[in-house]
Amino acid sequence: xxxxxxxxxxxxxxxxxxxxxxxxxxxxxxxxxxxxxxxxxxxxxxxxxxxxxxxxxxxxxxxxxxxxxxxxxxxxx
Amino acid sequence: xxxxxxxxxxxxxxxxxxxxxxxxxxxxxxxxxxxxxxxxxxxxxxxxxxxxxxxxxxxxxxxxxxxxxxxxxxxxxxxxxxxxxxxxxxxxxxxxxxxxxxxxxxxxxxxxxxxxxxxxxxxxxxxxxxxxxxxxxxxxxxxxxxxxxxxxxxxxxxxxxxxxxxxxxxxxxxxxxxxxxxxxxxxxxxxxxxxxxxxxxxxxxxxxxxxxxxxxxxxxxxxxxxxxxxxxxxxxxxxxxxxxxxxxxxxxxxxxxxxxxxxxxxxxxxxxxxxxxxxxxxxxxxxxxxxxxxxxxxxxxxxxxxxxxxxxxxxxxxxxxxxxxxxxxxxxxxxxxxxxxxxxxxxxxxxxxxxxxxxxxxxxxxxxxxxxxxxxxxxxxxxxxxxxxxxxxxxxxxxxxxxxxxxxxxxxxxxxxxxxxxxxxxxxxxxxxxxxxxxxxxxxxxxxxxxxxxxxxxxxxxxxxxxxxxxxxxxxxxxxxxxxxxxxxxxxxxxxxxxxxxxxxxxxxxxxxxxxxxxxxxxxxxxxxxxxxxxxxxxxxxxxxxxxxxxxxxxxxxxxxxxxxxxxxxxxxxxxxxxxxxxxxxxxxxxxxxxxxxxxxxxxxxxxxxxxxxxxxxxxxxxxxxxxxxxxxxxxxxxxxxxxxxxxxxxxxxxxxxxxxxxxxxxxxxxxxxxxxxxxxxxxxxxxxxxxxxxxxxxxxxxxxxxxxxxxxxxxxxxxxxxxx
Ligand SMILES: Nc1nc2c(ncn2[C@@H]2O[C@H](COP(=O)(O)OP(=O)(O)OP(=O)(O)O)[C@@H](O)[C@H]2O)c(=O)[nH]1
Ligand SMILES: [Mg+2]
Numbered sequence: 126x127x128x129x130x131x132x133x134x135x136x137x138x139x140x141x142x143x144x145x146x147x148x149x150x151x152x153x154x155x156x157x158x159x160x161x162x163x164x165x166x167x168x169x170x171x172x173x174x175x176x177x178x179x180x181x182x183x184x185x186x187x188x189x190x191x192x193x194x195x196x197x198x199x200x201x202x
Numbered sequence: 203x204x205x206x207x208x209x210x211x212x213x214x215x216x217x218x219x220x221x222x223x224x225x226x227x228x229x230x231x232x233x234x235x236x237x238x239x240x241x242x243x244x245x246x247x248x249x250x251x252x253x254x255x256x257x258x259x260x261x262x263x264x265x266x267x268x269x270x271x272x273x274x275x276x277x278x279x280x281x282x283x284x285x286x287x288x289x290x291x292x293x294x295x296x297x298x299x300x301x302x303x304x305x306x307x308x309x310x311x312x313x314x315x316x317x318x319x320x321x322x323x324x325x326x327x328x329x330x331x332x333x334x335x336x337x338x339x340x341x342x343x344x345x346x347x348x349x350x351x352x353x354x355x356x357x358x359x360x361x362x363x364x365x366x367x368x369x370x371x372x373x374x375x376x377x378x379x380x381x382x383x384x385x386x387x388x389x390x391x392x393x394x395x396x397x398x399x400x401x402x403x404x405x406x407x408x409x410x411x412x413x414x415x416x417x418x419x420x421x422x423x424x425x426x427x428x429x430x431x432x433x434x435x436x437x438x439x440x441x442x443x444x445x446x447x448x449x450x451x452x453x454x455x456x457x458x459x460x461x462x463x464x465x466x467x468x469x470x471x472x473x474x475x476x477x478x479x480x481x482x483x484x485x486x487x488x489x490x491x492x493x494x495x496x497x498x499x500x501x502x503x504x505x506x507x508x509x510x511x512x513x514x515x516x517x518x519x520x521x522x523x524x525x526x527x528x529x530x531x532x533x534x535x536x537x538x539x540x541x542x543x544x545x546x547x548x549x550x551x552x553x554x555x556x557x558x559x560x561x562x563x564x565x566x567x568x569x570x571x572x573x574x575x576x577x578x579x580x581x582x583x584x585x586x587x588x589x590x591x592x593x594x595x596x597x598x599x600x601x602x603x604x605x606x607x608x609x610x611x612x613x614x615x616x617x618x619x620x621x622x623x624x625x626x627x628x629x630x631x632x633x634x635x636x637x638x639x640x641x642x643x644x645x646x647x648x649x650x651x652x653x654x655x656x657x658x659x660x661x662x663x664x665x666x667x668x669x670x671x672x673x674x675x676x677x678x679x680x681x682x683x684x685x686x687x688x689x690x691x692x693x694x695x696x697x698x699x700x701x702x703x704x705x706x707x708x709x710x711x712x713x714x715x716x717x718x719x720x721x722x723x724x725x726x727x728x729x730x731x732x733x734x735x736x737x738x739x740x741x742x743x744x745x746x747x748x749x750x751x752x753x754x755x756x757x758x759x760x761x762x763x764x765x766x767x768x769x770x771x772x773x774x775x776x777x778x779x780x781x782x783x784x785x786x787x788x789x790x791x792x793x794x795x796x797x798x799x800x801x802x803x804x805x806x807x808x809x810x811x812x813x814x815x816x817x818x819x820x821x822x823x824x825x826x827x828x829x830x831x832x833x834x835x836x837x838x839x840x841x842x843x844x845x846x847x848x849x850x851x852x853x854x855x856x857x858x859x860x861x862x863x864x865x866x867x868x869x870x871x872x873x874x875x876x877x878x879x880x881x882x883x884x885x886x887x888x889x890x891x892x893x894x895x896x897x898x899x900x901x902x903x904x905x906x907x908x909x910x911x912x913x914x915x916x917x918x919x920x921x922x923x924x925x926x927x
Binding site: 144150151152153154155156157158160161162163168169171172173175179180181182183184185186188189 | 431710715
């Protein structure tokens with residue numbers, strides 16, 4: 126199941142599956158480690174999103190977050 | 203991962219060389235720079251503090267080397283003005299400045315993979331380097347273990363791990379440079395796929411090497427960027443035959459796609475894959491699930507509603523505290539200057555020199571130095587906030603609002619620094635990617651009430667606003683003070699909203715920022731940096747003020763006045779001390795007085811007399827000079843007892859009506875004028891440099907001055923009718 130990042134809940138673990146934005150923004154996200162296949166945790170979702178990818182905490186505003194498609198993954202024990 | 207033998211070079215350091223600090227933003231580059239050079243570059247917990255290259259020197263094993271601190275960059279795809287500086291320095295495209303011989307590749311150990319992305323790009327440039335892992339203390343705390351030796355084997359460069367904040371940091375780095383040396387990394391260690399490699403080679407051969415001036419080692423990086431972005435727009439080089447390049451890039455992109463590669467992502471994905479694989483043996487992390495402090499604080503501080511409210515509260519506390527906490531220190535300085543003036547006055551023989559020293563220089567200087575405590579408090583506050591990591595959150599929560607008014611979340615930090623001084627604020631706009639957002643931010647930035655306005659506000663408030671407690675710790679004076687800051691912010695926001703309509707809209711750049719972990723600021727560096735700013739304030743303002751005080755003293759003391767018989771008769775009739783009267787007449791007919799009275803009609807509608815008028819004129823050199831000027835003017839005019847500037851302003855009476863000359867209405871009008879007017883030469887010069895044209899500083903000067911005049915006029919009329927009428 127693939128959903129936009131904006132529909133995820135706090136604490137949810139997600140895998141980035143498709144970055145669906147204009148190329149410039151995509152490049153910036155990728156440079157920050159948010160590449161396809163990377164897993165992250167949703168730290169906050171109040172319209173704008175904070176996504177923790179690895180050790181890096183990314184603040185992403187709503188319009189950009191809508192263009193990030195993710196796949197929820199179940200938490201590893 | 204295959205290990206490789208490291209080709210260590212130690213002889214490089216035997217001769218003087220240029221060493222550059224490269225790395226992601228907020229990784230400790232400037233901290234290392236300061237440790238090595240003993241200089242005081244600004245350091246804060248916010249990505250994007252350093253925005254220009256800065257040079258220093260250090261001695262390693264008896265040899266003097268140059269050190270360059272660079273702005274942080276996430277990649278070499280140079281999009282923002284600050285990132286571009288790093289890129290251009292690395293490839294050596296500044297002809298007049300030397301290119302680095304070796305690099306300290308600064309890598310944040312607590313965020314290794316993300317940092318290695320830039321490192322792997324830089325390695326493709328094949329400059330000898332030492333990899334410096336910083337934040338080792340934070341990595342330890344989070345249970346991240348890095349095998350430096352392993353990392354060194356993978357990448358083929360020596361690696362050291364340090365805590366850049368510790369005292370031995372410089373010694374450790376120098377020792378590593380001497381003992382481990384540096385090594386030239388091999389290019390393309392990340393094993394680009396065959397299609398990607400072929401595309402890069404073709405773009406290099408058929409376009410870059412023939413039609414551009416790029417140095418050879420930079421061409422593959424530029425080729426990768428062009429393939430990913432597909433446009434030549436963002437390149438900072440003059441290309442001939444652009445059409446040919448566009449066609450070629452398009453063709454190569456299509457070929458890549460046909461071979462199953464996504465051209466916009468191929469480079470990044472492949473680099474990250476290599477980094478991920480190679481870290482496997484060298485990095486381990488203990489799984490910890492507990493909530494960190496950063497999580498807890500972020501729950502509150504980035505909350506949709508609470509976040510902005512907290513931001514406004516933080517500002518409110520900041521302004522109230524600089525107003526009230528600084529008072530005792532200010533009284534002390536005031537006392538000192540009065541005593542000192544009296545001492546000099548009485549120990550020198552009366553006469554011209556005495557008057558020049560006491561009335562001109564000491565009075566002028568004292569009028570401004572008194573604000574040192576407030577300025578230091580302001581900087582302490584701002585540096586403290588920046589050191590905690592809060593500012594990145596403030597930018598994030600304010601982005602929605604900022605975007606609505608034509609700014610950007612990234613405008614928040616430059617605007618905040620504008621409270622200290624517009625110049626660093628305007629420099630800090632280099633972190634804003636979109637040119638229009640950046641231009642609007644620059645154009646409204648001088649509305650932020652900078653510390654040079656503080657003296658004027660403080661004098662006027664202390665003289666004319668009643669000192670009453672309103673609620674809790676808030677006083678009426680404090681509230682008016684906050685009101686003025688708020689007024690500046692409202693003006694800024696309003697003007698931005700107007701400019702948003704005027705300037706052509708481009709594609710908006712969505713807000714995306716890394717939030718650094720919260721940190722306890724390095725107290726000693728916060729204090730040292732604030733004191734440093736205080737020192738700059740005194741020396742810079744001091745120079746101008748001494749010069750202007752002398753000129754003004756001359757203009758106000760000459761031509762000397764000889765009382766006529768009828769003047770003396772008048773004085774006897776009025777029962778005034780003749781000396782007082784003479785000094786007033788002296789001032790009125792001096793050069794300054796004559797000129798002031800000549801311009802008086804222009805400023806009369808705003809409620810200003812010629813003395814304030816002279817102050818206004820001198821304040822165009824620098825705002826804080828205003829207070830010094832008034833002090834000098836009033837010192838020349840004698841009173842019965844020695845009074846401070848504030849009492850002098852209060853007791854000034856209109857000779858015709860006998861009523862106080864300055865009222866709350868005058869004070870408000872003057873403060874509004876100062877809040878808006880563009881009275882700072884240095885700011886205009888910086889705007890010229892950052893926008894690369896005279897157009898914008900001229901527009902800025904024009905619109906702000908006109909706006910200031912009419913706003914002050916309206917304020918004066920309004921206050922006279924509704925507050926005093
Ligand atoms: N705990 C810890 N903090 C560090 C270390 N090195 C730097 N810091 C802190 O990290 C923050 C960033 O340091 P800077 O030296 O300003 O970083 P920079 O790389 O110059 O940043 P930019 O100029 O924005 O690119 C500051 O708050 C420093 O005090 C370290 O080794 N350990
Ligand atoms: Mg720096």
